Amino acid sequence: xxxxxxxxxxxFGKTDAVVIGGGIVGxxxxxxxxxxxxxxxxxxxxxxxxxxxTPSSAECFRAQFAEPAMAALAIPSIEMFEHFDDVIGLPGxxxxxxxxxxxxxxxxxxxxxxxxxxVEQQHKLGVTDSEFIEHDEILVRFPFISPSxxxxxxxxxxxxxxxxxTTQGFAKGCDARFFINTKTTGIQMDKKGICGVxxxxxxxxxxxxxxxxxxxAAEIGRMVNLxxxxxxxxx
Numbered sequence: 001x002x003x004x005x006x007x008x009x010x011x012f013g014k015t016d017a018v019v020i021g022g023g024i025v026g027x028x029x030x031x032x033x034x035x036x037x038x039x040x041x042x043x044x045x046x047x048x049x050x051x052x053x054t055p056s057s058a059e060c061f062r063a064q065f066a067e068p069a070m071a072a073l074a075i076p077s078i079e080m081f082e083h084f085d086d087v088i089g090l091p092g093x094x095x096x097x098x099x100x101x102x103x104x105x106x107x108x109x110x111x112x113x114x115x116x117x118x119v120e121q122q123h124k125l126g127v128t129d130s131e132f133i134e135h136d137e138i139l140v141r142f143p144f145i146s147p148s149x150x151x152x153x154x155x156x157x158x159x160x161x162x163x164x165x166t167t168q169g170f171a172k173g174c175d176a177r178f179f180i181n182t183k184t185t186g187i188q189m190d191k192k193g194i195c196g197v198x199x200x201x202x203x204x205x206x207x208x209x210x211x212x213x214x215x216x217a218a219e220i221g222r223m224v225n226l227x228x229x230x231x232x233x234x235x
Contacts, residue, residue, distance in 0.1 A: 023052060115132060185198045
């Protein structure tokens with residue numbers, strides 16, 4: 001089980017990998033790195049994991065994508081969410097998953113064919129349980145929809161989950177160390193590349209550093225002379 005704590009000077013030193021950011025992305029990254037056998041330290045500047053943008057998420061997931069890259073990411077991810085307690089090795093652990101489905105509707109005749117083609121493409125990409133539904137069936141299955149609806153797409157296994165509990169589950173299900181109240185202040189480099197992460201509490205020596213800092217990712221990137229065109233946007 002991962003250890004979440006405010007580190008002392010003696011907790012710093014060499015490690016296989018450092019992940020900067022303790023949101024859902026950083027914690028999931030730490031989980032899989034630790035699962036692969038690496039000694040991993042996550043550095044989080046706040047006083048807990050999943051306390052900034054992760055819990056502000058709409059917490060929705062879907063596989064209704066016509067883009068190959070998105071479908072390839074979503075399909076195995078949803079399968080993992082559906083069996084999350086088995087994945088992290090904690091039987092009965094709940095991420096409050098609710099698969100009530102995603103319904104996309106239109107009352108614009110010009111978009112009907114596009115919706116139909118999207119479903120055909122989804123089936124080709126492996127999302128074989130998405131549906132194209134027309135007016136009459138929509139009103140029978142979803143009577144709360146306006147009668148002006150013309151067509152829709154639906155997939156029952158799309159839904160919602162708790163991002164906070166998912167983050168905590170990843171942390172509990174691995175043996176990584178999570179340094180909270182620890183702010184990254186710089187990244188050290190030598191002739192071979194990255195060699196360490198400087199924090200306000202000490203230095204971690206590692207040649208593997210993952211930037212999972214969310215809205216601060218560009219700031220971390222500048223520490224190694226990378227200019228990421230990233231700008232946080234409220235949605």
